[in-house]
Amino acid sequence: AQTVTQSQPEMSVQEAETVTLSCTYDTSESNYYLFWYKQPPSRQMILVIRQEAYKQQNATENRFSVNFQKAAKSFSLKISDSQLGDTAMYFCAFSAGGTSYGKLTFGQGTILTVHP
């Protein structure tokens, strides 16, 4: 079974600064995907960024980028130029390929607060 661990229950950052959220996972799968989802107070789960395990290049989406360290089973999210709208709970999630049909296993979440 896969596990996902987010060791930072809460983080805070000043507007315009950079913050990194940590995530580690454990799996014996070789083919898998990793995701970061954002859940603002509206409770909508918003896909922020995805990473395919077979890709060595780290994924980026505008101000969001990941540091994917496959050997260390680490998948951190860096948010650059933080904005007030980034305030939300962030979930790291794992999905195995193959016959698991893509179910997501989530970490415990990190509450991020961006201060003006």
Added chain:
Amino acid sequence: DTAVSQTPKYLVTQMGNDKSIKCEQNLGHDTMYWYKQDSKKFLKIMFSYNNKELIINETVPNRFSPKSPDKAHLNLHINSLELGDSAVYFCASAGTSGSGTYEQYFGPGTRLTVT
């Protein structure tokens, strides 16, 4: 033009009642899911359907019964509701995008409160 929609968004009911939550996706995905988010915000898979076939049932009580009339719809019926069923229930759908990337998107969630 909502990709994954759920109804209702809020549901308040009494213990012992039976209720249903409906989910629809217009992304053309083959696989749909129900997840439960508890009061501590922890998200856990409940069920997964692939092309109308039940694929994953994660030790959920028999009082919960999913139904998929077609691959665009996945409903969740809950019998004899209990206080512990209070949670946010998310529907999601997953498939391969046009660029070949695996993606999974969530509905807005249904907050169920059992009194």
